[in-house]
Amino acid sequence: MRERTASRVVRKNRVSLQAPVAPPDIQSQPLTLDAISHSYGEALAVNEVTLEVRAGELIALLGPSGCGKSTLLRIVAGFINQTSGRVVIADRVVDTLPPNRREVGIVFQSYALFPHMTVAENIAYGLEARGESKATCRERVKEMLATVRMEGFADRKPRQLSGGQQQRVALARALAVRPRILLLDEPFAALDKNLRLDMQIEIKRLQRQFGLTAILVTHDQDEAMSIADRIAVMSKGRIEQLGSPVEIYDQPETLFVNDFIGSSNRFSGTVESAGEGAYAVRLASGALWQVASRKRFAPGDRVIATIRPEQLVLTDQATAGTIPVTLKLSLPIGGELIHDVETRSGEAFKVAAGRRPGEPVSPMAATHCALAPHARPILFPQTAA
Amino acid sequence: MSGAATGETAGVEWRLAAPLGLTYLAFFAAPLLILLVMSFSVDDNLGGFSLAAWSKFWGDPFYRGVVWDTLRLGLVTVAMTTLFAYPIALLFIASGPGLQRLLLFIVLLPLLTSVVIRTFAWIAILSREGVLNQALLALGLTTAPLNLLQTELGLVMALMQIEMPLMLLPLITVMQQVDPSLSDASRALGGSKWRTFRKVILPLSLPGWIAGATLVFASATTAFISQTVIGGARLVYLPTLIWQQAMVVYNWPFAAVASVTLLVAVLAGVSLFALLGRFARTA
Ligand SMILES: Nc1ncnc2c1ncn2[C@@H]1O[C@H](COP(=O)(O)OP(=O)(O)OP(=O)(O)O)[C@@H](O)[C@H]1O
Ligand SMILES: [Mg+2]
Numbered sequence: 001m002r003e004r005t006a007s008r009v010v011r012k013n014r015v016s017l018q019a020p021v022a023p024p025d026i027q028s029q030p031l032t033l034d035a036i037s038h039s040y041g042e043a044l045a046v047n048e049v050t051l052e053v054r055a056g057e058l059i060a061l062l063g064p065s066g067c068g069k070s071t072l073l074r075i076v077a078g079f080i081n082q083t084s085g086r087v088v089i090a091d092r093v094v095d096t097l098p099p100n101r102r103e104v105g106i107v108f109q110s111y112a113l114f115p116h117m118t119v120a121e122n123i124a125y126g127l128e129a130r131g132e133s134k135a136t137c138r139e140r141v142k143e144m145l146a147t148v149r150m151e152g153f154a155d156r157k158p159r160q161l162s163g164g165q166q167q168r169v170a171l172a173r174a175l176a177v178r179p180r181i182l183l184l185d186e187p188f189a190a191l192d193k194n195l196r197l198d199m200q201i202e203i204k205r206l207q208r209q210f211g212l213t214a215i216l217v218t219h220d221q222d223e224a225m226s227i228a229d230r231i232a233v234m235s236k237g238r239i240e241q242l243g244s245p246v247e248i249y250d251q252p253e254t255l256f257v258n259d260f261i262g263s264s265n266r267f268s269g270t271v272e273s274a275g276e277g278a279y280a281v282r283l284a285s286g287a288l289w290q291v292a293s294r295k296r297f298a299p300g301d302r303v304i305a306t307i308r309p310e311q312l313v314l315t316d317q318a319t320a321g322t323i324p325v326t327l328k329l330s331l332p333i334g335g336e337l338i339h340d341v342e343t344r345s346g347e348a349f350k351v352a353a354g355r356r357p358g359e360p361v362s363p364m365a366a367t368h369c370a371l372a373p374h375a376r377p378i379l380f381p382q383t384a385a
Numbered sequence: 386m387s388g389a390a391t392g393e394t395a396g397v398e399w400r401l402a403a404p405l406g407l408t409y410l411a412f413f414a415a416p417l418l419i420l421l422v423m424s425f426s427v428d429d430n431l432g433g434f435s436l437a438a439w440s441k442f443w444g445d446p447f448y449r450g451v452v453w454d455t456l457r458l459g460l461v462t463v464a465m466t467t468l469f470a471y472p473i474a475l476l477f478i479a480s481g482p483g484l485q486r487l488l489l490f491i492v493l494l495p496l497l498t499s500v501v502i503r504t505f506a507w508i509a510i511l512s513r514e515g516v517l518n519q520a521l522l523a524l525g526l527t528t529a530p531l532n533l534l535q536t537e538l539g540l541v542m543a544l545m546q547i548e549m550p551l552m553l554l555p556l557i558t559v560m561q562q563v564d565p566s567l568s569d570a571s572r573a574l575g576g577s578k579w580r581t582f583r584k585v586i587l588p589l590s591l592p593g594w595i596a597g598a599t600l601v602f603a604s605a606t607t608a609f610i611s612q613t614v615i616g617g618a619r620l621v622y623l624p625t626l627i628w629q630q631a632m633v634v635y636n637w638p639f640a641a642v643a644s645v646t647l648l649v650a651v652l653a654g655v656s657l658f659a660l661l662g663r664f665a666r667t668a
Pocket of ligand 2 (some may be wrong): 069070071
């Protein structure tokens with residue numbers, strides 16, 4: 001969790017360095033999932049999912065293992081028929097189309113390269129299936145190899161390639177047929193950390209270049225945050241929240257989303273007074289926080305207030321909003337300092353702060369924890385745990 | 386084992402292999418050698434040297450015909466089992482665990498009864514008053530009962546059922562190891578079901594098919610019981626010929642020639658399948 005926070009900063013910068021514009025001749029197509037449900041026998045794997053992916057947009061499906069992400073992707077690709085609901089690509093309902101007529105490209109976690117074919121044959125596969133001429137195939141293969149920077153590997157077999165190279169070929173193969181929609185099912189899971197970063201940038205670049213409408217399945221929140229235009233957080237077959245990475249991070253709508261994205265501290269408390277979307281909340285430790293929230297609470301309601309570690313600061317001054325704490329441990333993680341602190345009643349939580357070079361790791365007399373000036377705690381009803 | 390192995394470990398391995406090696410030498414290589422010598426002998430005392438048996442065997446169109454019939458029986462049985470095994474294997478791969486268990490049981494069922502019983506069951510099915518003819522007559526598909534016993538068609542039908550597990554088991558095993566997302570990838574790239582089978586599943590299942598074809602071929606060409614019981618007196622294959630020459634006529638050198646021929650024929654067929662496999666993989 002701590003490492004992720006640090007690496008995310010790096011990642012975002014690197015992606016934003018590259019912002020190629022889609023060539024004007026490419027027509028992006030929107031994809032709509034309309035109330036899709038799917039059950040395997042008795043078990044409901046996808047539950048009434050409605051999702052509009054705009055033309056040229058990359059949406060990340062983020063969620064814990066078994067929440068139905070792959071099932072949803074397989075429904076879009078046409079590998080399984082949903083129990084109910086509709087898949088609409090560019091205003092056309094595609095539910096009755098078999099996978100080979102949907103023009104949906106897919107990249108699998110295992111890459112699924114044909115092991116008995118060379119790289120070039122793999123890339124040409126879809127073109128040949130579409131009855132393209134030999135000359136067209138050869139030309140397109142060359143073009144795709146250049147696009148994924150794999151010139152010179154045309155005659156290798158997949159097993160003679162590294163994981164990252166295999167992934168590039170899988171991408172080239174999927175893109176060679178110019179699909180309308182690109183689906184990526186945990187494409188980075190098998191790659192090590194550095195390579196993963198490179199491939200994320202690569203996929204983002206290609207997705208923009210080809211003007212692709214894309215869905216990326218992942219259970220890595222950093223990946224979703226860095227690469228996606230919007231994130232759909234899934235849990236138990238439902239979409240819990242759909243929004244931009246910043247919205248999801250700053251304004252999680254449910255405790256599940258709050259806990260799943262980034263790290264977060266929880267405090268239980270009681271609403272003392274309410275007025276105009278602002279609440280005074282008395283925490284168990286005695287601190288009184290002023291919290292803005294669009295949700296409705298009444299005085300006396302038990303609530304859970306959550307706050308990101310970087311929105312807390314350590315101080316030696318006690319005020320109405322501070323929590324008395326003892327500092328347990330401080331860890332320098334890259335440019336950040338993560339403090340592990342404990343309240344009087346033994347609740348542990350984390351405080352993160354930027355680290356100045358040369359600054360001692362353990363800060364002076366830190367006896368209290370206060371909200372940073374920009375802090376925005378979030379309130380959830382106690383029952384929604 | 387490889388070049389990295391020291392001389393000492395190589396020695397240990399050699400001694401470990403000795404018992405099995407000696408057993409092979411005594412009970413496999415030696416009899417084979419005797420057989421070979423016998424085929425060049427004048428009589429069954431291994432005495433003298435003569436090419437008489439060989440020239441009699443290969444000089445007679447009847448015996449050459451028997452060799453060819455035996456090879457053809459093997460090839461046709463392989464072809465027919467292949468034709469039926471692939472759909473079953475594909476169904477097996479596509480079905481859920483419950484159906485898979487049922488299919489596997491049906492596939493293995495023939496192995497649970499003796500070949501003799503299975504062969505006699507086929508007589509009940511194939512004879513003029515048998516189940517198959519009665520069904521065909523009842524359906525009006527034929528006006529007179531077909532002659533299936535003592536025909537190659539009937540024999541191939543019986544052998545196909547008897548040898549089917551030998552083809553299906555390796556085929557299913559290999560096909561199960563093929564990543565299912567490969568077919569998905571093919572489909573998503575625009576490949577039809579048929580193209581997916583032809584270009585992806587078939588080539589990747591070849592190792593299993595080669596193993597199955599080898600077993601079926603070797604087993605069908607040497608299936609003495611089925612060949613004699615269903616083929617009867619009208620169809621003569623090498624195993625029957627060997628038995629007649631060795632046990633009825635007592636012409637052992639001639640039986641030895643037929644045996645060596647059968648051995649070479651089976652080996653030739655088996656290496657043909659191995660060659661096919663290598664050719665297909667590089668293509
Ligand atoms: N073929 C299947 N038959 C029965 N149940 C299945 C099948 N495939 C998936 N499921 C179940 O459906 C649910 C959703 O599975 P799915 O593969 O979509 O999850 P996921 O979100 O992709 O998980 P992961 O992150 O682990 O890949 C799981 O509970 C799983 O056990
Ligand atoms: Mg999955």
